[in-house]
Every structure is written in C-alpha cells, then in structure tokens.
Amino acid sequence: xxxxxxxxxxxxxxxxxxxxxxxxxxxxxxxxxxxxxxxxxxxxxxxxxxxxxxxxxxxxxxxxxxxxxxxxxxxxxxxxxxxxxxxxxxxxxxxxxxxxxxxxxxxxxxxxxxxxxxxxxxxxxxxxxxxxxxxxxxxxxxxxxxxxxxxxxxxxxxxxxxxxxxxxxxxxxxxxxxxxxxxxxxxxxxxxxxxxxxxx
Amino acid sequence: xxxxxxxxxxxxxxxxxxxxxxxxxxxxxxxxxxxxxxxxxxxxxxxxxxxxxxxxxxxxxxxxxxxxxxxxxxxxxxxxxxxxxxxxxxxxxxxxxxxxxxxxxxxxxxxxxxxxxxxxxxxxxxxxxxxxxxxxxxxxxxxxxxxxxxxxxxxxxxxxxxxxxxxxxxxxxxxxxxxxxxxxxxxxxxxxxxxxxxxxxxxxxxxxxxxxxxxxxxxxxxxxxxxxxxxxxxxxxxxxxxxxxxxxxxxxxxxxxxxxxxxxxxxxxxxxxxxxxxxxxxxxxxxxxxxxxxxxxxxxxxxxxxxxxxxxxxxxxxxxxxxxxxxxxxxxxxxxxxxxxxxxxxxxxxxxxxxxxxxxxxxxxxxxxxxxxxxxxxxxxxxxxxxx
Numbered sequence: 001x002x003x004x005x006x007x008x009x010x011x012x013x014x015x016x017x018x019x020x021x022x023x024x025x026x027x028x029x030x031x032x033x034x035x036x037x038x039x040x041x042x043x044x045x046x047x048x049x050x051x052x053x054x055x056x057x058x059x060x061x062x063x064x065x066x067x068x069x070x071x072x073x074x075x076x077x078x079x080x081x082x083x084x085x086x087x088x089x090x091x092x093x094x095x096x097x098x099x100x101x102x103x104x105x106x107x108x109x110x111x112x113x114x115x116x117x118x119x120x121x122x123x124x125x126x127x128x129x130x131x132x133x134x135x136x137x138x139x140x141x142x143x144x145x146x147x148x149x150x151x152x153x154x155x156x157x158x159x160x161x162x163x164x165x166x167x168x169x170x171x172x173x174x175x176x177x178x179x180x181x182x183x184x185x186x187x188x189x190x191x192x193x194x195x196x197x198x199x200x
Numbered sequence: 201x202x203x204x205x206x207x208x209x210x211x212x213x214x215x216x217x218x219x220x221x222x223x224x225x226x227x228x229x230x231x232x233x234x235x236x237x238x239x240x241x242x243x244x245x246x247x248x249x250x251x252x253x254x255x256x257x258x259x260x261x262x263x264x265x266x267x268x269x270x271x272x273x274x275x276x277x278x279x280x281x282x283x284x285x286x287x288x289x290x291x292x293x294x295x296x297x298x299x300x301x302x303x304x305x306x307x308x309x310x311x312x313x314x315x316x317x318x319x320x321x322x323x324x325x326x327x328x329x330x331x332x333x334x335x336x337x338x339x340x341x342x343x344x345x346x347x348x349x350x351x352x353x354x355x356x357x358x359x360x361x362x363x364x365x366x367x368x369x370x371x372x373x374x375x376x377x378x379x380x381x382x383x384x385x386x387x388x389x390x391x392x393x394x395x396x397x398x399x400x401x402x403x404x405x406x407x408x409x410x411x412x413x414x415x416x417x418x419x420x421x422x423x424x425x426x427x428x429x430x431x432x433x434x435x436x437x438x439x440x441x442x443x444x445x446x447x448x449x450x451x452x453x454x455x456x457x458x459x460x461x462x463x464x465x466x467x468x469x470x471x472x473x474x475x476x477x478x479x480x481x482x483x484x485x486x487x488x489x490x491x492x493x494x495x496x497x498x499x500x501x502x503x504x505x506x507x508x509x510x511x512x513x514x515x516x517x518x519x520x521x522x523x524x525x526x527x528x529x530x531x532x533x534x535x536x537x538x539x540x541x542x543x544x545x546x547x548x549x550x551x552x553x554x555x556x557x558x559x560x561x562x563x564x565x566x567x568x569x570x571x572x573x574x575x576x577x578x579x580x581x582x583x584x585x586x587x588x
Contacts, residue, residue, distance in 0.1 A: 022373075026202075026204050032374065038316060060469070060559070062559070
C-alpha cells in the first residue's frame with residue numbers, strides 16, 4: 001500500500017486532486033481511498049488531502065501520518081508549514097515551483113524531489129486566474145511522470161470523467177506539465193543532481 | 201457502474217435509486233453534501249422528487265412525517281445537533297409507524313463545538329422507535345440506503361442509516377452503483393395500507409387514552425421483533441440480485457478465537473486490518489461487527505459469541521454515569537448464557553469527538569483484554585488514548 005499527502009491552499013484544488021488521482025488509479029484496477037484533512041477549510045489557508053492506494057483491499061480507516069510521498073501545490077507552503085512531517089525515509093516530493101529541485105536543498109538532501117512550474121502551465125491553459133491559477137490537473141500530469149505509479153493517460157481519463165469545466169484545457173495542462181518536470185535523483189543514489197525528463 | 205464517490209454521495213445515489221418522492225432537509229456539516237447532491241438531482245431531472253427547503257431540522261422531520269403519512273417515500277439527512285433538534289419528532293415518526301428513511305452522519309455533540317465523528321448523536325435516539333443500521337464503507341452505505349426503504353415499508357417503521365463523519369462522509373472510494381432497473385425490481389413503489397387521502401378522510405394522531413395506548417406500544421414492539429428476520433430476507437434478496445450482503449451482525453475470523461473484538465462503524469474496517477496482522481502472527485483473535493443497533497441483535501450475538509472466552513467492545517460513545525453503550529447492551533444480551541459459555545466482556549472508550557482510532561489503539565485494547573486473566577466482567581470501561 002502507498003500513502004500520499006497533498007498540500008495546497010484553499011482554492012487551489014488539493015481535495016479535487018486527491019479525488020482525481022484516486023479515480024485515475026481506480027481506472028488502472030487499483031484499490032483507492034482519498035479524503036481531505038478533516039477540518040474547516042478557508043480560501044488561501046493551508047489545506048491537506050490524502051490518498052491510499054493498494055493492489056489489495058484497503059481496510060485502514062484512520063488518518064495518514066507517515067506518507068510515502070507528497071505533492072505540494074504551492075511552494076510558499078514549504079516555508080509556512082512542515083510539509084515533510086512524517087514523510088518516510090526515501091520518500092518523494094513533487095513541488096509546484098518555478099525553480100528546480102536544487103532550490104529546495106533541505107528537502108533534496110533527504111528525499112527524491114521533483115519540481116514543475118504548474119502555475120505557469122495552468123496560466124497557459126487559462127485555468128483559474130493569473131494570480132490564482134488552479135494547478136491541480138497540471139501537477140497531476142507531472143506526478144504521473146514523477147511517480148510512475150499511475151499513467152498519464154489514466155490521469156487524463158480521470159480528468160475527462162470528473163472535471164466538467166474546461167475539460168480539454170485541463171487535460172492539455174496535465175500533458176504539458178508532464179513534459180516540464182525536473183527531478184533530483186534520490187540522495188542516496190545520485191546526490192541532488194537535476195535532470196530534465198520528457199515523457200509523452 | 202463503479203464510480204469513485206464520497207460516502208455522502210453514496211447516500212444520495214441510494215436515495216435517488218429508491219425513487220424517493222419527498223426530501224426535506226436543513227444543512228449541517230458533515231451531512232450537507234448528501235442533500236446538496238439530491239437538490240442537484242432534483243434540479244436537473246435525474247430524480248423526480250419534491251425537494252422541500254425548511255428552516256430547521258425539526259421542520260425537516262415534520263415535513264417528512266406529513267409526506268410519509270400521505271403514502272409517499274420520504275427522506276432526510278442530518279448530523280449531531282440537527283438530529284438532537286429532531287428528537288421530539290423522531291418519536292412522532294416512530295410511534296406513527298411512518299417508514300421514513302434518514303441518514304445521520306455521526307458527529308460529536310456540543311459543547312465544545314466539534315464536527316468530527318462520534319456515535320453519541322444517534323445513540324441518544326435509541327428509544328425513539330427507529331431502526332438503526334451502522335455502516336463500515338461506502339458500498340455498504342449505498343446498499344443499506346436502498347435496503348432501508350424496503351425494510352421500513354415492510355414493517356412500517358422508520359429506519360436511520362448511520363455513517364461516520366469524514367471517515368465515510370468525505371472519503372472517496374469505488375462504489376458499485378446498481379442500475380435503476382435492477383433497483384426497481386428489488387424495490388417496488390411504496391404501497392401504504394393507511395394514508396392521508398382527501399377523498400377518503402381519516403384522522404391521525406388523535407387523543408389516545410390509557411385504554412388503547414399500551415396496545416399501540418405493544419404493536420410497535422412486535423414490529424421491532426420482526427426486524428431481524430425481515431432484514432435477513434431483504435439482505436438475502438439483495439445478495440441474490442447484486443452479489444453483496446451485510447447481515448445484522450458479521451463474524452470475521454472468529455473460528456477458534458480466544459479473544460474477539462466487537463465493533464461498529466469504520467472502526468470495524470481498521471479492526472479487520474489488526475485482526476489479519478495478528479492472525480498472521482498466530483494469535484487466535486477475531487471480530488464481530490454490529491450493523492444493527494436497534495433492534496439489538498441479541499440472538500445472533502449470543503450465537504456468535506457463546507463459548508468465546510474474552511470479548512473487547514470498542515465504543516466510540518459514552519453514556520455518562522454508565523459507560524460504553526455497545527458494551528452495556530452486549531453484556532445485557534449475553535447475561536442469559538450459561539456461565540460456562542458466557543464471555544468476559546471488557547469495554548473500551550475511544551475515538552470520541554473524532555480522535556483517530558489507529559491500528560495501534562485497537563491493538564492496545566486487544567492486548568489488554570488478552571492479557572487480563574480475570575474471569576469476571578469488569579463494569580468499568582477503560583479509556584484509551586486519553587491525555588493525563
């Protein structure tokens with residue numbers, strides 16, 4: 001079983017992202033369970049959402065405190081909250097950021113880090129406003145390439161079935177973001193070297 | 201059709217597939233999504249129901265009572281304070297023998313203000329004359345919602361389906377949504393024997409003197425006595441049509457067990473995880489899930505637990521001054537077993553106000569009961585996970 005945590009700010013689509021990812025994994029025949037942090041949400045405030053996925057049935061119905069991976073929709077959260085809290089050794093983090101993984105040295109020292117400028121991609125496809133782009137579909141496209149646990153095609157299919165508004169633009173954003181992902185290899189393997197990847 | 205949906209929407213789908221005719225509701229977290237989705241279904245024509253917006257939960261239940269009395273299928277949903285505000289009318293629906301179905305998303309009772317899961321809201325309605333069915337996952341929520349209408353209308357009793365706040369209400373997972381035609385074949389339109397009808401006037405709710413009131417109560421009790429068998433048949437019919445059944449209770453890996461957990465709601469699911477892990481280590485442990493709380497499934501529980509040495513009941517609720525409510529009900533149900541076959545019943549209070557119930561917490565309860573060599577039941581429940 002893999003457990004993921006998604007960090008965002010209210011309005012960025014973190015909860016929808018967890019649902020879309022669950023749907024994409026479900027389309028691949030996996031067991032899935034996704035849920036928001038159980039609380040009271042406000043626009044702009046930090047929001048978290050969670051996902052479990054497994055080949056077998058998922059029985060756990062409690063909170064996720066030790067995730068295997070993170071998706072961070074807003075780079076300012078890294079300074080504001082301890083996003084890596086509980087992240088397992090060897091875990092991975094995908095951040096929506098302009099800079100590469102080397103701009104997060106504290107994280108890149110300990111974890112496999114990927115970055116993608118999902119805000120720029122979302123703006124390019126007119127998702128949300130210029131100042132508050134809705135980045136969830138873009139970052140999920142990059143997550144498919146980053147994690148390898150779900151295919152980009154499944155992410156796009158999930159968007160087609162679950163996103164009624166600007167569906168084609170959201171699919172295009174997911175595909176575009178997957179092409180501009182930057183990854184630092186896991187520290188133990190290759191230091192914090194950065195490479196560009198390109199996956200269809 | 202399998203779809204990834206939250207537990208709240210599993211209720212909405214069930215209500216729509218049951219072709220509910222009147223929905224009256226007032227919003228409250230964490231229930232609101234149930235009636236939001238139903239309002240959309242009414243608006244876009246997927247559901248041909250009258251959606252009545254009301255100014256309180258008291259009025260929501262009053263509207264359902266009025267609608268149900270005219271012979272139509274009526275539904276509402278609520279949580280916590282909303283359910284407490286309905287309390288007076290729950291008795292009206294119960295003793296009025298109106299087959300209303302309600303979903304309650306279990307939420308702690310204030311103060312302090314708390315939106316997280318806890319069973320005290322529904323358990324406080326124990327004696328209002330409603331059948332209560334607790335659910336463990338979103339599939340069970342959808343199936344139970346439709347089954348509830350069949351059960352309610354079979355015996356003229358209102359049925360409350362209960363799901364945990366957030367751990368079900370806001371959790372998305374795959375749910376098999378049956379086709380409308382298959383549900384129609386399972387659940388025909390309601391056919392009320394007695395109903396308000398302006399062309400054939402009758403009086404309802406008139407003064408009921410000591411000469412007749414007690415007989416009304418006895419008939420209500422007799423109807424409740426028929427619930428376990430009626431539900432067994434409905435559940436078996438559901439199984440034949442849809443390949444799933446739930447049972448008033450369920451025994452899980454209790455064969456040769458020396459210790460058995462008794463659980464309800466989503467704690468059951470996490471407990472299965474713990475039982476599987478312990479079984480792999482060779483520990484003889486199992487669990488019994490209680491789905492039906494009213495009527496209390498006394499006979500099935502006696503059959504399931506007779507001869508098992510130790511039982512640990514996990515209660516996400518508290519009757520102040522007495523203890524965990526499922527534990528007390530279970531002790532009462534098992535009292536008549538011969539002492540050689542009667543388990544020792546330990547009670548644990550945990551998870552109140554939405555405090556997380558993890559495998560470690562459940563393991564702690566299991567270990568405490570397995571390690572306790574006392575032969576008699578302690579009347580004092582242990583509080584688990586409480587700060588000093």
